[in-house]
Amino acid sequence: MRAANILHLGIKELRSLLRDPVMLVLIVFAFTFSVYSSATTMPETLNRAPIAIVDEDRSPLSARIVDAFQPPFFLPPDLIDFGQMDARMDAGRDTFALVIPAGFQRDILSGQPAVVQLNVDATRITQAFSGGGYVQAIVTAEVQEFANRHRGDANLPVDLVLRARFNPELDNARFGSVMEIISNVTMLSIILAGAALIRERERGTIEHLLSMPVTPLEIMIAKVWSMGTVVLLASAASLSVVVQGLLGVPVEGSVLLFLSGAALHMFATTSLGIMLATFARSMPQFGLLLVLVLLPLQMLSGGVTPRESMPLAVQTLMLAAPDTHFVMLAQAILYRGAGIGIVWPQFLALAAIGAILFAIALARFRRTIGAMV
Template identity: 70%
Template structure:
């Protein structure tokens, strides 16, 4: 009971210290509110209002038909420019696409001579350039085919493909972006808060006060783990209920309490990582540099940004030792697909095992650090 009381009181001390740190409070508030909203809405899910210019050197009914096929929301209203303005306009970044319809275009099409249409693409705008080229090719080919047939009616395809998009029927990018942002922020904030709490005590000299008190390194570390983990867990629940479901209207298919249980287990592992990193770094700038080396691989290689199946085999194997790999799989299964405990229990066990190993390693390092200070 004495150990439990010490852990409880030390954890309350950590919460009070965090309350007196306005920058950390701003970071938590931003990460679980505006940060999630920006991640969900900043990047359009499809080609959206891409600027396009058309050089119509033919001035025929077919060229006019092609020009009229580009309209919002995929493209802006096409700007009709002369051929000599294409390079200066592309150099200035005014247009992502510049389509050049050559002279005698309609006559060559009717004669079956297969004229060449030039499409200039500003490839530095990757999100639009990648999909926009395919859109424009389909539009031009479709308009030419309809012009040659003399009707917009299309022949039925020999095979009918029934497409069913599961778990995200509208293919909305906000559904994916918002949920993945909260998953990434749980990992980031838990490491930052625990590591910063330890470094803050070292910089303020309060760690020496703890050394003369009848408390053990286990109690000191456990108090930081539960206090900072609780803050992140409460912020995560708030973001799910009020930001994702409330403001963004993203439906959560699975059980939020089950997800929070898994997030709590994940926080046990990541807060231990934060303690370990806090014992290595001697100042907040060093901790920030170390955080970039650790956090980016955790987030980029865990399967949240890119499917793990598309990664090299060695990366897939190494990342099995990271708690984020199992947390991302568990969170996506629950929040996207409505999975229950009967589906995600392997991820729960993996996170518990990895968390226990990380906690023991961090505790050993923390004891050595405390010993050198003493």
């Protein structure tokens, strides 16, 4: 194995990437607009939800309840008749429809059981999931204040003091932006490495390489270091410019330590991308394989939901995936400021998984080349 061959082959891969505008646009989009939108377009609380109210009571209490639904949680409510409710929800105009029955205030003042009906459009899952609790809290607060004849906080027997660690403002941008970078590192390293091999096969340049004094090991290492370097530099720029600069999200730990872990992770994922490319005969086939691989990696690695909430069998199985360990070390470093003394097990696991995937990909690559000779 000659270092000069690996260097020149890697430079060839970089030049080939520069002549591929689609891949360049994908890289720029993934580490700029995609990161920014993930941090800003998913509100962590209910925001401007449309609500309609059927007020059949027409009492001071029902008027108070209507006036309580205001921005930013809800849009100003539309007062409608009972006959309009189903048609408006069928048309998608309202997420919530609250029905206040006749005699509601009378029942409250007389101590009789009183019921209001809340209809929810559950297809709007983000608003529907949390909105019911907001509506119940607003109605309950207004009824209690009306019944007690004054506004005031209830004297609770226990005072809960909330101290939020690592994200004191409970800002969703801190989670969304960093996790998007972590997800895109995995996605692009697999895509770029696999696409580099597919391009060689589709353009017929793989035959030219076979006629040169280079080995399959040199060819594969060149693809790994070149594509890995592109993703590593793009992620570092995104973390510095978009996350820390544009979004103002602080990074608690060492960026250099995170990039070291990302480099180990990309050693594994670029090898995985090359291995997938040896099974695919064209870019469309490679794309279908990516769907089967990327979605489980991203959904089950702990980046979307905590691993502890998953079945034990899934947790154990996903320990064989590099994404699981990368998410663990990235969150520990960037969120909690962890050092190498804490994340060294994840570094070791990534190195072991990367070595196994590299060996499998190299064996598959040699077999593919042997079939072409």
